[in-house]
Amino acid sequence: MWQRDRMDSPPVDVDLALVGGGGAASLVLAALARHRVRDVRIAVVDPVHRRGQDRTWAFWGRPGNDLDELLSASWSRVEVVTPDTRHALDLSPLRYAMLRSGPIYERAAAAERRLGVTRIVAAAGSVDDDGERVLVRTVEGRPLLRAGWLLDSRPRPPHRPGRTNWLQHFRGWWLRADRPVFDPARAVLMDFRTPQPARGVSFGYVLPVDSRYALVEYTEFSPHLLTGAAYDAALAGYRDLLGLDPARLTVAEVENGVIPMTDGPFVARPTPRVVRLGTAGGATRPSTGFTFSAMHRQAEQVARAVAAGRPPVPASAYPDRHRWMDAVALRALNGGLVDGPEFFGRLFERNPASRVLRFLDGDTTVAEDLAVMRSTRLRPMVTATVADAAGRLRDRLAPSRHPAWTVPPPVVDSESPNVDAPGH
Template sequence: MTAAPPHFDLALVGGGGAGSLVLAALDRHDLRGLRIAVLDPVRKSGQDRTWAFWGRPGTDLDPMLSASWSRVDVVTAAGRQVLPLAPLRYAMLRSAPVYARAAEAAERLGATRFDAAVGGLADDGSGVTVRDTDGRALLRAGWVLDSRPRPPVRPGLTSWLQHFRGWWVESDRPLFDPDRAVLMDFRTPQPARGVSFGYVLPVSDRYALVEYTEFSPALLDDAGYDAGLRGYLALLGLDPAQLRVREVEDGVIPMTDAPFPRRPSPRVVRLGTAGGATRPSTGFTFSAMHRQAGEVAAALAAGRPPVPRPAYPGRHRWMDAVALRALDRGRVGGPEFFQRLFDRNPAERVLRFLDGATSPAEDLAVMRSSPLLPMTSAVAGDAAGRLRARLRRDPTPRPRAGSPAEGQPRS
């Protein structure tokens, strides 16, 4: 007879950023009574990515930060804005301390590790059987938190990407201002369809992450990213030949109004980008992942299902869809759009809006600061596009007014 698979209260499928933050949050709530499994074929460690985010100081993340800034620059062809962020701060977090914190948490929680790729999740409503890629049952869990990247359930009306390459550069002489980060520098050549910008996150006056980023429908090749970075360094007055490139970081993040279901079955909950944590208008993800982790742990500590709230209010997702459509159709330019946001709103409001933390009244103020006519056109186009998409998904003919529906009795 085949032995029954082991049973756990909670299974974390994926051990990257989202899974690591959940483990740390479970540890903070001292949930050592839970039977926890972690499934990932790769044991994450070391520096493989950098997260940048904003928030208030004084959180559990503070001991792990590489740097933080109370002022940031937004640069366009019209000039440089120095934005004070108080009471928020912009912060940089590298992956190595996050993975190390998760490993410590897993040990204290007594979590069981499965170095296996998950092939299927069979949810019968009372629990979930987790299977490997060969169909064998690895375990059964009361709840599964799945943070594996996956495509949306259907294409969105607009599907862009945030894609980038960054160089960690070091110099023998002071070149950077460690008290101020460059959030967005739009002096880079703009693509025919999309938005490009550079940014600088200085750790010291001689060491910084310099990055070239595009919001656009298509990726570049390696030469394109390197050319973008060299061109941006030239705009900063820096000679790449006089810098040592210590590390290279690449990334691709979806920017789309396509749906990412947070709960594909009764006892499976998706986290991270797969669970809607990526903000469609910017690609920022980390703050929402951190909120999701805290809400999951708080719910379990209170004896509730580990289901976090939507990462962003519905009205924000709609506003993002409209903004993406306006950018995609060329009705508004990227530098113009972001410059107006920061010109006509306190920086703290813009950052809280991008985090999904503003009130409806503040959202109206943000909307008023956008180019009115192009955005109105985008709103109309978004509504028409959604109607067409709904009709394509549901082609069943509807009964005409005054005629009985199929299967209904005639009088």
């Protein structure tokens, strides 16, 4: 690996370029090294010289993959709690796992060295694709590199605003206790006993690393962000609801983040030789904000293609029918047609946990999808389906009617940089 810092140098010429050096690019680099890709000139363009422990992901899947040795914790049992019920779920044969970003970045750095990657410490600007090569310029307009293929993981809003535009926004405290207070064998996946917003859904969750250290988080699905003081108040309330004594706890780290929840389309391949990854490439599940598993799949598919000499184009992150189901669910929640805690509680109450989790990962059959649909209340979902169909028809007749919409900047405080939500 060599690093290019001088911006007055001639443009670098490579076969494959990655713009952005976060989670999506790091997973791709590790997968390329794991598949023993050789004789491919690779460059990474990222303004951050070295990334540290800046985010946390959590996801579900089967044990026995390349991520096992990097995990901070994993659980085969989780709880989903509503005001009326507590569901203790056995996830077998799946597991819920937590992964901090530091090990992912370290593995990517090692992969860069093995692959002989050129790292360019700069912010990429415009991207021009002539169908044969892709030219990347700096934000000032100077030529930076030319590549046969470009993988772009920079965050961006959808191609157009959706019919529903919500956000998943959150704050989490990494709590260290002076005595054992957490159950390291069980995570709380969703706890809907939190006060519910006037428009939206809120929940807390607990991801214990051991009996004295855990991530405790407050999350909302809603159209608007809160103030920093409001997130702290909600977290303090949830901590008290859990029966945790603040005098015996230390807040070791703080995490914040914002993830789009929208049925607006993300274009995964805007030009012939540019491929978008991560949220920009459709990896975020609109109804939940989950992203990491789809990013991991994208990385594996890209690496397999490059190793076989094929174009590095991953499959769609989720089936079209799941995106339609997400759009209907978002409309039902946005319109107040369903109660959020009851809606999610019924999914886990009336389906095996593994089916719900595989559904949220886009990995269920049509028959399983129908079973998931049957677990929701019929009348409000039919109403949402009809309204969604009418909205799609209006979009066809007047495609420019949508106002401009962009994802607001993440909530950032002095204790910690922005992170992706655990579970995402």
